Amino acid sequence: MEKTKTGKQKPAYGMASNCAFMISRAWRDAKSVLLICAGLIVCTVAASLLELFVTPMILDAVGRGVSPGELTVLIAQFALGLVCVYSFQAYLNANTLFGRVCVRRMLAVEQNLLECCTAYPHIEDPDYLKRLAEAGRAHSTNNDAGEAVWNTLTSLTSNLVSFAVYLLLLSQAGPAISLLTAALAAAGYFAGERIRSWRYRHREEEGRLRRMSDRIVYQSQSPKLAKDVRIFGLGPWLLQLYDKYTQMFEDFCVKAQRRYLWADLLDVALALLRNGAAYGWLIALALRGELSPAQFVLYFSAVGGFAQWVTGIFTDLGALHRQSLDLSTLREFMAAPEPFRFEDGAPLAVKPGHLYAIELRDVSYRYPSAKADTLSHVSLAIRPGEKLAVVGKNGAGKTTLIKLLCGLLDPTEGLVLLDGEDIRQYNRRDYYKLFSAVFQQFAPLPGTVAENVAQGGDVDRERMWDCLERAGVADQVRTLPQGENTHLGRQLYLDGVELSGGQMQKLMLARALYKNGPIVVLDEPTAALDPIAESKLYQKYHELTRDATSVYISHRLASTRFCDRVLLIENGGIAEEGTHDSLLELGGRYAYLFGIQRKYYAGSADLKGVADHE
Numbered sequence: 001m002e003k004t005k006t007g008k009q010k011p012a013y014g015m016a017s018n019c020a021f022m023i024s025r026a027w028r029d030a031k032s033v034l035l036i037c038a039g040l041i042v043c044t045v046a047a048s049l050l051e052l053f054v055t056p057m058i059l060d061a062v063g064r065g066v067s068p069g070e071l072t073v074l075i076a077q078f079a080l081g082l083v084c085v086y087s088f089q090a091y092l093n094a095n096t097l098f099g100r101v102c103v104r105r106m107l108a109v110e111q112n113l114l115e116c117c118t119a120y121p122h123i124e125d126p127d128y129l130k131r132l133a134e135a136g137r138a139h140s141t142n143n144d145a146g147e148a149v150w151n152t153l154t155s156l157t158s159n160l161v162s163f164a165v166y167l168l169l170l171s172q173a174g175p176a177i178s179l180l181t182a183a184l185a186a187a188g189y190f191a192g193e194r195i196r197s198w199r200y201r202h203r204e205e206e207g208r209l210r211r212m213s214d215r216i217v218y219q220s221q222s223p224k225l226a227k228d229v230r231i232f233g234l235g236p237w238l239l240q241l242y243d244k245y246t247q248m249f250e251d252f253c254v255k256a257q258r259r260y261l262w263a264d265l266l267d268v269a270l271a272l273l274r275n276g277a278a279y280g281w282l283i284a285l286a287l288r289g290e291l292s293p294a295q296f297v298l299y300f301s302a303v304g305g306f307a308q309w310v311t312g313i314f315t316d317l318g319a320l321h322r323q324s325l326d327l328s329t330l331r332e333f334m335a336a337p338e339p340f341r342f343e344d345g346a347p348l349a350v351k352p353g354h355l356y357a358i359e360l361r362d363v364s365y366r367y368p369s370a371k372a373d374t375l376s377h378v379s380l381a382i383r384p385g386e387k388l389a390v391v392g393k394n395g396a397g398k399t400t401l402i403k404l405l406c407g408l409l410d411p412t413e414g415l416v417l418l419d420g421e422d423i424r425q426y427n428r429r430d431y432y433k434l435f436s437a438v439f440q441q442f443a444p445l446p447g448t449v450a451e452n453v454a455q456g457g458d459v460d461r462e463r464m465w466d467c468l469e470r471a472g473v474a475d476q477v478r479t480l481p482q483g484e485n486t487h488l489g490r491q492l493y494l495d496g497v498e499l500s501g502g503q504m505q506k507l508m509l510a511r512a513l514y515k516n517g518p519i520v521v522l523d524e525p526t527a528a529l530d531p532i533a534e535s536k537l538y539q540k541y542h543e544l545t546r547d548a549t550s551v552y553i554s555h556r557l558a559s560t561r562f563c564d565r566v567l568l569i570e571n572g573g574i575a576e577e578g579t580h581d582s583l584l585e586l587g588g589r590y591a592y593l594f595g596i597q598r599k600y601y602a603g604s605a606d607l608k609g610v611a612d613h614e
């Protein structure tokens, strides 16, 4: 949104543009939506005209002294007309949802795709996440501008057409009467709307209150928290919080309801004034003999209808304005530029058998919300085929370094080079194809073991089993109820299994091996493994990273002896660098940290074997 001179946010897309956008989407995704809207407009206008003319026409016929037979035919014609119009309207109404849901769903799919594929820094950017949530309002099931806009457009067009017809009709009784009725109806609408819009103006507060109580419900039902809730007896506390937040939400609703009551009272008072004046005028005309009984009844009904169309037009414009704001927010989100180059970047094909070199040249990185650089002026050249280990305390910046190497973040200063070329020029999706990675946080996708390893439904079984073997998890997969076809996770599948943290970590390693990228990145790949599995992984490290350049983050300093070079990251930079043995010889920070770990393992009888191994 742009800012206006008064500092208010101005939507980038206006009402007309958003209506055109939705109409073009319906034309593309579900043309039936447009046909049904057009049909409903015709039915609404036809029904209102039939209702308006039925009594005056019958009165007129009686006045003209037509025969009972003719009168019956006239009544039957009106009745048939109304039955046809209402039946067709009911049929159309029953079919409105199908196409509309499809258009709304396509908007949601488009936003979800953008969200899935957007540049990684967005995912860590609170401002992006806020815009994402706001954009979702346009197609959420609670506040679905993406669907309700069709009702608004249908109703607005019907009201405008009916308004024009009634205006023409009433102006025959005198322009003053139409002007007065329209002016009082508009005044009633604006005064009422000013009061009713309180809830809209306070929608952020409403959303916040609703989210707080929803959050408590979510947390109390979350399987992740289920153990904590029971062991720490968090139930009463959660209940207390739920009571507190629902009470706050209820207080908000009561405040809004009080305002609605005032709006309704004002409506009634203005309707009384409007109809009183208009009917008085008509009665005066009738008494002067300027109106026949049929004309009197026609204009009398038209006055009520006319005010209804005027109020309807303003109500619809108000609703359309709000829906347009939501649609504009969504469109602005969809049109926002990406910080990385994707399809507009240079293509980068993986060269089979080629060993890649990566270099960080004078790289600094500062997180958007941070006051200081996490990494400052780091220069590092990883040779083709080199096995690099990165160690350091928690929070030293190891994962940040990996994110920079993998192209998940771009440096705030400096360059990342692949074989000497700045990676920013490439299609970033192509660049990611080079990496086989296991990160600290992982979650299986809702699918089978095989699909998770092969990253999709197209599974090369032989290769998958080879990778499962190399990752040391093949035997465990064989014992699962349906072997590699067992579903992971119980949230979606009744027959799904929950793997242990260690099993899952090995599965993620198998996935990385299956991808067979020429650059292997392992961020604490043994954090969830038992000491024996961990030790086996160290021994196999060279075999796992064969034909690849690799970067390995570890807390266990001894594991670095399997690497060609070790970096110790501290205070935002590379504090020490060398092989495991040369760093021990140096007797600096690395040697000190290694000494502490060694003492710890030597002190534990259970882990003695591992310490000896180290």
Ligand code: ADP
Residues within 6 Å of the ligand: 124, 367, 368, 369, 370, 374, 392, 393, 394, 395, 396, 397, 398, 399, 400, 401
């Ligand atoms: P390590 O992997 O060595 O434990 P990280 O690279 O994860 O360290 O984090 C380095 C520092 O950057 C830490 O102080 C951490 O709090 C901070 N940090 C990590 N991610 C973010 C983020 N998304 N926003 C702000 N600060 C972050």
